[in-house]
Amino acid sequence: MNMGRTFESDVDPNKEWFDFYAPAHYEEKLGVVMTGTCDIVDEVGPTDEWCEDWLVRTCEIIDRYRPALIYFDWWIQNEKFKPYLKKLAAYYYNRAEEWGMEVTIDFKHNAFPLGTATLDIERGSLGDVFPYPWQTDTAIGNRSWGYTKDNEFKSSYECVTTLIDVVSKNGMLLLNIGPKPDGTFTEEETRVLSEIGEWLRTNGEGIYDTEPYKFYKEGEHQVKSGMFAEGEVPYNTEDFRFTYKKGVLYAFQMKPSKEILIKSLHTDRCGTCIESVDVLGANVVTSWVCDHEGLKVTLANEPVSEMPQCLKIVLK
Numbered sequence: 001m002n003m004g005r006t007f008e009s010d011v012d013p014n015k016e017w018f019d020f021y022a023p024a025h026y027e028e029k030l031g032v033v034m035t036g037t038c039d040i041v042d043e044v045g046p047t048d049e050w051c052e053d054w055l056v057r058t059c060e061i062i063d064r065y066r067p068a069l070i071y072f073d074w075w076i077q078n079e080k081f082k083p084y085l086k087k088l089a090a091y092y093y094n095r096a097e098e099w100g101m102e103v104t105i106d107f108k109h110n111a112f113p114l115g116t117a118t119l120d121i122e123r124g125s126l127g128d129v130f131p132y133p134w135q136t137d138t139a140i141g142n143r144s145w146g147y148t149k150d151n152e153f154k155s156s157y158e159c160v161t162t163l164i165d166v167v168s169k170n171g172m173l174l175l176n177i178g179p180k181p182d183g184t185f186t187e188e189e190t191r192v193l194s195e196i197g198e199w200l201r202t203n204g205e206g207i208y209d210t211e212p213y214k215f216y217k218e219g220e221h222q223v224k225s226g227m228f229a230e231g232e233v234p235y236n237t238e239d240f241r242f243t244y245k246k247g248v249l250y251a252f253q254m255k256p257s258k259e260i261l262i263k264s265l266h267t268d269r270c271g272t273c274i275e276s277v278d279v280l281g282a283n284v285v286t287s288w289v290c291d292h293e294g295l296k297v298t299l300a301n302e303p304v305s306e307m308p309q310c311l312k313i314v315l316k
Contacts, residue, residue, distance in 0.1 A: 054084065058070070059092075069105075106137075118172075119132065120136070121137075124230050125165065125166060125171070129212045132170070133170055138154075140154050144178060146179075147178040153186075156191070157307060164254070167241075168242055195307075206312070210243035210245045213243060216242055218262060221236065236255050248312060250312060252310050256305070258303065260296070265294055266294045270315075286299065
């Protein structure tokens with residue numbers, strides 16, 4: 001639904017695999033409005049028969065594979081889906097309760113009420129801290145979600161800074177890689193994943209199980225808000241992102257330096273509440289002081305990597 005029937009594909013009723021994808025709904029009538037993406041909520045939607053088939057097929061996936069996450073792209077924000085989405089969510093969440101699993105449904109636009117499923121921003125971000133957990137989905141490959149020749153790839157630095165920025169705003173990152181026909185992955189994607197893993201082994205404490213702080217950022221550089229607005233941000237040593245967990249504030253310096261100044265953590269805000277300051281990893285803090293200019297930190301050595309570094313600030 002809706003455009004798969006407008007070009008040659010397996011949803012054609014005359015194709016061998018039609019039943020796997022079908023029934024594929026297509027609406028082309030005088031006086032009927034249906035766009036290719038069905039972005040208009042109240043435009044005509046699929047028939048009841050189609051929706052019932054869709055519901056049963058999706059519940060079959062749930063029962064057979066017990067997915068931890070179900071991702072819907074678009075279309076389902078169409079008002080025709082509303083009663084079926086309620087049935088689907090109830091069925092999925094009740095089954096997950098039986099299995100003892102924590103699950104979620106990803107959605108776009110206004111398909112679900114906030115708090116009942118996870119809002120997804122494709123290849124983009126939200127502009128500030130969001131009161132509900134949300135998600136961005138993107139790929140290491142910039143030109144395709146799947147494998148394609150001559151693809152262009154994100155660096156591990158861009159992926160890690162995206163992760164930090166998203167988490168600081170109460171979000172999660174769903175990162176895609178596109179397998180080749182034989183099931184293997186490109187050297188570029190494999191290298192990026194390995195470098196992300198290496199960075200997380202050192203700095204994951206400031207990512208996992210954290211929550212947003214009173215403010216999520218310091219510095220002038222930030223990601224544009226909205227879908228398909230991603231792009232590498234020219235961070236400098238004055239750009240920071242913050243997360244919080246159990247009395248500890250984590251401050252990520254997006255471009256690392258030996259001499260660090262976090263202006264947001266000045267005396268009026270944190271004059272007597274900082275107990276200790278450390279940096280995650282091999283480098284060590286030689287001195288720190290909080291005054292009217294901010295929190296000033298000096299490290300023993302110049303950072304050996306351009307990847308973001310994380311200060312662990314224990315609060316009293």
